[in-house]
Amino acid sequence: xxxxxxxxxxxxxxxxxxxxxxxxxxEIRKKWRDTFLEISHSVDVTIPIRYGRFSTKEQTYxxxxxxxxxxxKFGRGKAVPLKKQIQSIEDVIICARELSLAExxxxxxxxxGRKSPAWGxxxxxxxxxxxxxxxxEFLANWELTLKENKIGYETFxxxxxxxxLSQNGEFLFDFPSEAIEFDFLIAVSTEPILRNGIAxxxxxxxxxxxxxREYFYPNQEHGIITYQDGExxxxxxx
Numbered sequence: 001x002x003x004x005x006x007x008x009x010x011x012x013x014x015x016x017x018x019x020x021x022x023x024x025x026x027e028i029r030k031k032w033r034d035t036f037l038e039i040s041h042s043v044d045v046t047i048p049i050r051y052g053r054f055s056t057k058e059q060t061y062x063x064x065x066x067x068x069x070x071x072x073k074f075g076r077g078k079a080v081p082l083k084k085q086i087q088s089i090e091d092v093i094i095c096a097r098e099l100s101l102a103e104x105x106x107x108x109x110x111x112x113g114r115k116s117p118a119w120g121x122x123x124x125x126x127x128x129x130x131x132x133x134x135x136x137e138f139l140a141n142w143e144l145t146l147k148e149n150k151i152g153y154e155t156f157x158x159x160x161x162x163x164x165l166s167q168n169g170e171f172l173f174d175f176p177s178e179a180i181e182f183d184f185l186i187a188v189s190t191e192p193i194l195r196n197g198i199a200x201x202x203x204x205x206x207x208x209x210x211x212x213r214e215y216f217y218p219n220q221e222h223g224i225i226t227y228q229d230g231e232x233x234x235x236x237x238x
Contacts, residue, residue: 007184012075032101038080043181045079048066096186100120111153112188118163118191127183203228
């Protein structure tokens with residue numbers, strides 16, 4: 001008897017709502033969502049996310065996963081069903097490669113980046129109902145695929161916790177309870193980085209760079225929120 005799994009993508013930030021990737025009009029992310037996701041069946045999920053990665057290119061702060069956040073500071077993201085029927089870890093990896101392409105930088109590696117090794121890493125989160133044996137098998141194959149980017153994997157190993165991931169690519173926070181109908185979720189986790197010279201990330205620091213990119217307000221308009229949002233808005237208004 002064939003076994004099928006219900007998979008999804010855990011999305012935070014612009015991957016959910018922005019149509020282009022590198023430049024206006026390329027429509028890369030829209031095409032990815034239309035082809036691979038059931039976006040109309042998205043589920044709001046409670047997860048540990050915050051603003052925490054400063055982009056020197058865009059001069060703005062973007063979202064990261066942070067398993068160290070207490071539950072009262074969890075935010076809200078999206079669990080979006082995959083269109084593809086999943087029967088094996090190979091199917092999951094195919095979907096992760098497509099996610100990687102949509103995330104950026106023209107490669108489909110599960111660890112993103114060559115000039116900047118491991119700026120993003122694809123991770124897995126499992127529903128607790130998944131059997132221990134199956135989970136172990138999936139993660140063993142996932143780890144092998146992570147290692148395809150040798151330099152990136154070596155970099156990742158030194159700071160995997162910063163990505164909220166174990167060294168074999170499993171997210172360190174609990175599977176979101178709202179996603180109970182999913183068997184697993186995949187996501188790209190980026191490394192938290194502060195602007196040069198900044199020792200502590202404050203709402204005022206984040207707010208200072210909101211105007212440089214359409215990111216902060218579109219996230220909220222699409223239901224992607226963090227515990228920092230209210231304070232950031234207060235700084236922007238005053």
